[in-house]
């Protein structure tokens with residue numbers, strides 16, 4: 440595949456931008472191809488600098504649930520921009536977006552808008568610490584909550600233990616306040632509470648884990664976390680930055696019927712522009728400044744253009760209740776088709792999915808946690824990824840990333856994808872045979 444222009448752009452970018460990209464996973468470091476530099480997107484498609492066209496299953500890493508350049512979203516952005524780009528003063532659009540979120544999620548009585556998922560999770564943990572007067576929090580191995588210091592923590596080997604930073608620059612003192620347990624392991628979480636009675640402010644969890652592929656909660660897991668937090672006086676935070684709006688009309692919390700104290704949003708809520716949000720119980724959110732003493736602020740928070748885009752996406756998404764069914768049906772078709780193609784080629788592979796997010800794992804074993812995800816065949820993934828890209832299908836360049844469907848992905852796109860997948864799985868089988 441000719442990548443001349445993308446490779447030139449990458450060389451140029453590397454002179455001034457670390458690694459040539461503004462977020463690490465874009466660099467395609469774990470796969471053979473250079474990252475295609477994108478020039479435009481429309482509907483389900485992307486076009487790169489070398490003129491290749493791809494069916495896009497990354498969707499800007501989740502936000503683009505309507506696809507690229509949706510007319511309603513473009514109109515909202517243009518209209519808002521025409522009235523000015525930023526005021527640093529309240530606008531009606533922010534109120535409308537907050538009301539929409541509170542309307543959709545019964546657990547969210549009040550909400551604060553920020554500029555990214557990272558800001559949302561950092562702020563939610565601050566609220567939890569502020570209202571409980573405790574410092575420590577629990578996160579799960581393989582869950583990603585943005586790049587805030589306290590979240591960049593891996594578990595020590597074996598039993599869950601005090602966090603060890605997974606990046607230089609995270610102070611040991613910060614890491615010491617992050618406790619980790621394997622995902623889907625209620626007993627390990629209970630043990631952390633037993634070891635730290637009265638010390639844990641919050642449990643933060645991706646109710647469907649989307650940063651180690653797509654890992655649904657085991658039956659009773661979220662309920663168990665809910666009961667544990669209630670019993671021990673800790674705040675339960677659902678990080679729905681990715682699962683939000685993707686796991687059904689009320690996201691993961693509605694789908695699994697478990698009510699968190701606080702929820703964080705990002706990705707879809709901004710419709711492709713930078714918006715994040717955190718919200719929940721009024722009792723807690725009313726402690727946020729200036730209503731209360733817990734400080735959190737942002738010069739561009741609630742930016743009128745970003746808010747207009749987010750609102751347009753949510754209004755379009757909820758304008759027809761069958762939209763969520765369509766996403767789910769499309770995902771069913773894609774997943775069963777991929778599994779059939781893999782089986783026909785004799786490749787060990789299965790898809791895990793919830794709503795419009797999913798992940799294909801090169802393994803026959805179901806993935807419940809990060810260790811399971813790491814046991815899948817990474818080489819097979821790399822071969823598959825390259826073969827799909829060459830056939831016009833753009834997947835995230837990492838076996839630990841989810842794929843996303845948008846309302847712009849129709850039967851034609853899915854059928855093209857499955858045709859490409861048959862050949863790609865054959866390439867995997869051929870390569871495995873020579874290994």
Ligand SMILES: *Cc1c(COP(=O)(O)O)cnc(C)c1O
Nearest residue numbers: 555556557583584585680681705
């Ligand atoms: C993407 C993501 C974040 C971080 O959001 P950014 O907007 O990239 O800062 C946080 N939590 C989860 C679950 C995510 O998937």
